[in-house]
Amino acid sequence: RVLVGTKVDESHANWVIAYNMLTGIRVAVSRTNAKLDRALTDADFDVKQKSTFDIAGNELVPSAKYDFKFKDYAPWVFRHLRALFRLDPADYLMSLTGKYILSELGSPGKSGSFFYFSRDYKYIIKTIHHAEHKFLRKILKDYYQHVKDNPNTLLSQFYGLHRVKMPYGRKIHFVVMNNLFPPHRDIHQTFDLKGSTIGRDYREDDLETNPRATLKDLNWLRRKRHLELGIQKKRLFLAQLLKDVRLLQRLQIMDYSLLIGIHDLEKGNEENLRGKTLRVFNPGGNNTSDDFDPHSVLMRTPSKLENQRKARELRQMIQSEKPVPMGETSNMMPEELEEGQSRPGFIFNQDDGGFRATHEDNTPGEEIYYLGVIDCLTHYGIIKKIEHFWKGLSSDRSQISALPPHEYGERFINFISNVTMSQEEAFRAAQERDAR
Numbered sequence: 001r002v003l004v005g006t007k008v009d010e011s012h013a014n015w016v017i018a019y020n021m022l023t024g025i026r027v028a029v030s031r032t033n034a035k036l037d038r039a040l041t042d043a044d045f046d047v048k049q050k051s052t053f054d055i056a057g058n059e060l061v062p063s064a065k066y067d068f069k070f071k072d073y074a075p076w077v078f079r080h081l082r083a084l085f086r087l088d089p090a091d092y093l094m095s096l097t098g099k100y101i102l103s104e105l106g107s108p109g110k111s112g113s114f115f116y117f118s119r120d121y122k123y124i125i126k127t128i129h130h131a132e133h134k135f136l137r138k139i140l141k142d143y144y145q146h147v148k149d150n151p152n153t154l155l156s157q158f159y160g161l162h163r164v165k166m167p168y169g170r171k172i173h174f175v176v177m178n179n180l181f182p183p184h185r186d187i188h189q190t191f192d193l194k195g196s197t198i199g200r201d202y203r204e205d206d207l208e209t210n211p212r213a214t215l216k217d218l219n220w221l222r223r224k225r226h227l228e229l230g231i232q233k234k235r236l237f238l239a240q241l242l243k244d245v246r247l248l249q250r251l252q253i254m255d256y257s258l259l260i261g262i263h264d265l266e267k268g269n270e271e272n273l274r275g276k277t278l279r280v281f282n283p284g285g286n287n288t289s290d291d292f293d294p295h296s297v298l299m300r301t302p303s304k305l306e307n308q309r310k311a312r313e314l315r316q317m318i319q320s321e322k323p324v325p326m327g328e329t330s331n332m333m334p335e336e337l338e339e340g341q342s343r344p345g346f347i348f349n350q351d352d353g354g355f356r357a358t359h360e361d362n363t364p365g366e367e368i369y370y371l372g373v374i375d376c377l378t379h380y381g382i383i384k385k386i387e388h389f390w391k392g393l394s395s396d397r398s399q400i401s402a403l404p405p406h407e408y409g410e411r412f413i414n415f416i417s418n419v420t421m422s423q424e425e426a427f428r429a430a431q432e433r434d435a436r
């Protein structure tokens with residue numbers, strides 16, 4: 001399969017789906033955010049709000065280019081989640097507004113999910129399976145409580161859960177979440193780590209054609225890589241990771257990974273220059289399902305145009321409860337993007353939007369990490385149990401990726417803890433090993 005990240009415009013096969021997703025989000029989000037804030041109730045977690053879009057429109061729903069149905073799940077819960085993650089409502093809408101909106105990330109992974117980036121690269125829309133959708137609704141209260149108790153959680157940040165259905169089409173469920181990687185920094189290397197070694201290898205030969213491919217556990221080990229955090233940052237990071245994993249274990253979740261994007265400060269930004277075409281890396285090569293990498297996209301960083309005016313307008317609309325107009329082309333970028341991506345107050349985004357390596361003595365290191373726990377909606381259900389049994393016949397049972405949630409979490413934490421240490425610590429550990 002060929003992997004090509006493409007701008008979704010009117011000529012794109014999935015243009016209508018993408019358009020409907022964004023139209024639905026825009027209407028649903030502005031509707032909820034137009035109301036006065038209030039505390040959540042238990043009932044908010046079960047709400048489904050249905051809208052029917054058509055060319056004519058009505059008092060509740062503005063007219064749209066295409067006919068489709070849209071469902072917004074637990075809108076108040078997600079409004080509160082967005083607030084906890086400190087998203088500005090106008091900024092959120094603006095990122096998900098406009099015409100060429102999204103770049104689609106070509107061929108899907110094993111799971112069959114599609115990924116779309118908002119045009120400012122801040123948000124990812126991921127289509128999810130019905131089972132994942134049902135599961136997220138089921139755990140939403142626990143997730144919400146966890147985010148409340150852990151503002152610095154490393155878990156995927158979910159901003160919305162929706163469904164679109166086109167006439168005669170199937171139902172498409174999707175979530176909106178944070179893109180862990182920043183729009184303004186080159187990511188020189190990416191790792192997706194599970195703590196499993198079986199099948200967790202990206203073919204090193206293929207790196208020549210795909211220098212920015214997402215590498216895995218075995219590639220990490222082979223490079224003797226470390227997440228170079230000195231004592232203080234290491235403690236912060238592992239403490240949060242442990243709390244997050246405890247939640248995942250309790251909710252019977254497995255198959256998640258720690259996604260790490262590494263920006264090498266010595267290399268700096270070579271290609272990621274505003275206004276230039278940003279080639280994150282070239283497709284062309286064969287893409288086996290396991291090598292799927294949404295960041296292998298060709299995308300254009302849009303130029304700055306009337307941002308402030310647009311943001312002002314949107315804020316006014318939200319405040320005045322007017323529906324945000326639909327279907328309008330907009331090339332505006334949120335202002336914030338121009339200023340880098342630091343999310344003030346969040347520990348793991350404190351250094352230029354990421355978490356900078358430190359030495360043993362706490363002086364800054366040469367890398368910035370952009371990291372988080374992704375793909376955390378796989379419930380250890382029937383399918384995984386079968387896979388576990390089946391693979392367990394032929395491989396070392398503790399190394400296969402489909403472990404029961406408790407063991408999965410322990411292995412995950414162990415792996416990550418073992419590779420988190422400053423350069424100095426890693427150097428000494430290697431010396432000690434050699435001495436033995």
Ligand code: ATP
Pocket residue numbers: 108109110111112113124156177178179180181192214259292293294295374375
């Ligand atoms: P599978 O179940 O086969 O692992 P999937 O379709 O569930 O695949 P994910 O594991 O969620 O997909 O993501 C696949 C890849 O997409 C990751 O390895 C990573 O490169 C990228 N990705 C996923 N989520 C994010 C995110 N929030 N920010 C940045 N990149 C992401």
Ligand code: CA
Pocket residue numbers: 255256257374375
């Ligand atoms: Ca995954």
Ligand code: CA
Pocket residue numbers: 111375378
């Ligand atoms: Ca998955």
